[in-house]
Amino acid sequence: MDEQREVQVKNPCHRPVFLILTAVIAAVIITVVSISVVQNKHILQKYKYGIVLDAGSSHTSVYIYEWPAEKENNTGMVRQTHTCHVKGKGISSYSTIPEKAGMSLQECMEEAKQKIPVARHPETPVYLGATAGMRLLKMDNEDASNKVLASVTNSLKKYPFSFQGARIILGQEEGAFGWITVNYLSDNFRKAMGTLGALDLGGASTQITFIPKQEIESQDNTIDFRLYGNDYHLYTHSFLCFGKDQVLRLSLAEKSRYTLDKNNSTLSDPCFHTGYNSSKKYMDVFDTPCVKEKSALPKDFIHVGLGDWAECQNSVKKVFDASHCRYSTCSFDGVFQPSVEGKFGAFSAFYFVMDFLNLTSGTLEDAKLKMRRYCSTPWKDIVQRYPKILEKYLSEYCFSGTYILTLLEHGYKFTSNNWKDIQFIKKIGDSDAGWTLGYMLNLTNMIPAEAPDVPLMPHGGYVSFMVLFTLLVFLLFFLAFLYYRRSTRTAQKDII
């Protein structure tokens, strides 16, 4: 009997201390796991925001970006959550009434206030970048361009965000940040595989940016980045006056020298549909620094369509000056360009126009055939076929499509063989392709030069690991408990 009591006393499972200890260890493990899960989840749900205003030549757009607060330096984390198109034309159109430039932004900025949580307002950076429209205004009238920038600055400072400045960005920045955007969104920096070249067509300028195989012979066209542990040596060029609206004016000015009938002020144009007939003001069309030779023209003229694609292409080719090149190869206007290399994303007006004309896939030859057919369609049929499209856009698609094909083939030297390497894109995921995202990523240092240390395992894997680990500990405790109980009973039986 005495022996039996001794065995019972020695059995640790029956000691209250052991049971309490087990309960405490279990409670600690559960608490640790719960805290780590809840805490990480909480962090993931907190977002930061950034606002970029793209003050383009034709219009201004406000983009809101969002990213998880604790993951700023992980590439692929920033996404566009909202876009607002400012009503009216671009800020450069307010040159004679600069105070209205700032006012024009109010509606979209009020919208941004609603979209971003109030607690985040003071730390949300706001950037305004103006492109070719303001570059042209600065060339024409620097005082007016300063007044417009001051007006938008005053207006943006009134909002509860952290205003970081309004400036005219360089053509090289516009090209390079467009390239950063498309490659960031395609996750090419993290994968460190091939990159995507960027083709941007605006109203007043166009940009081409890619990593060439050839040496870059002109310093003006180089830009270097170290991103995520890799070095990138980019070729970029921005052609001022080669956006689609300015080229339309250039080509009209060119035609006016030969085809304007001075007696009845009629300008016949092969790039507009037959039956198209519109009275235009000389000032509206030719008053731009891009048109240098302003021949004596009447105040008004009648723009008449001829619907002849082959002639249209001939007339568009005339705006590309291939007469001089001091490098081994040039695109046009004496600008150095290595041969195009790899795949390209073509966005902005490249996409709007090619998408409308159904030319985003297929061969270059198909595209030319379709253009020939489209341009020869009478204007009344076009209007009937697309009743919902604004007449301004609709009337210009024959010209714009012809310009795009000519720019890509005769300007940048794409061929039938590498035509399929051009992907016409509007968005990648939720975000628009364009320079704004790359601009913000750069200014906020969100793409580090070196790849940050990667956590041992992703959040989901970490949570699963912790849960499994806890279950395993429980199981071991339970098995130990069973084992001790069994061995105690066996010992008791043996004694009896």
Ligand SMILES: Nc1nc2c(ncn2[C@@H]2O[C@H](COP(=O)(O)OP(=O)(O)OP(=O)(O)O)[C@@H](O)[C@H]2O)c(=O)[nH]1
């Ligand atoms: N067809 C069509 N054209 C558009 C649309 N949105 C803009 N455009 C035109 O496409 C051209 C390029 O537009 P954007 O890329 O916004 O040009 P932007 O940024 O104002 O001009 P830049 O300062 O030269 O970059 C302009 O001629 C616009 O009028 C659209 O939805 N459909």
Ligand SMILES: [Ca+2]
């Ligand atoms: Ca643009």
